[in-house]
Amino acid sequence: MHSKKWKVKSNRNFFFVSLCLTLPLLLGLPACQTLSRLAIENDPSRGQEHVKLGLSYAQAGDWPAAQAEFERATRLDEKNAPAWLGLGNADRALGKLRPALKCYEKAHELSPGDAEILDELARGYLGLGKLDQALSAADQAVALDGANLPYYLFTRGRVKLGQGDRAGALQDLRAAMIQAPEDAEPLRQDIARHLKEAEAGP
Secondary structure, three states: OHHHHHHHHHHHHHHHHHHHHHOHHHHOHHHHHHHHHHHHHOOHHHHHHHHHHHHHHHHOOOHHHHHHHHHHHHHHOOOOHHHHHHHHHHHHHOOOHHHHHHHHHHHHHHOOOOHHHHHHHHHHHHHOOOHHHHHHHHHHHHHHOOOOHHHHHHHHHHHHHHHOOHHHHHHHHHHHHHHOOOOOHHHHHHHHHHHHHHHHOO
8 A cells, every 4th residue: 555655656756757858848948947846846755854954943943934844744745753753842842732742643653663752742641631641652662762761761750740659750750860961951950850849749
């Protein structure tokens, strides 16, 4: 089924390219340029370029522009998991928590073994108070380990804190602080703040 869709898209692009090779003599160069632009703009492989642009806008804090780029990427290739992840992050940054969660769920569907997506999915559930689902996703992210483990432990600690599991939260938050890189100051500050809350108790 997937190969069939790819074949249809490939044939469509081939059709555009073929026209560009044959129509200049009939319609002139401007027509060929227009057809070339259409073929490029509708090429699914360009989706990743929009993801990169979206990430650059996100890093600059321009979330509306980031959202637009990630949306373009998902329209070009609906199976682009990083595009759905980026769109979820942009939606969440803009306060659109429910649309963000739908994007995370779509990204997870496309790439179920991705720890970063699982972590964002857990945060999405947490933001909407769906703590059991948040914990399930956070557990999976932690189990996958990886270089971002301190972030995943931090997320799980926050979920446990929300559930009232103070002992579990303290364990995860302390482990996150130990493993957090020294230069990851924003993360360390967030962990310290939640540690203080967990240690204070109810």
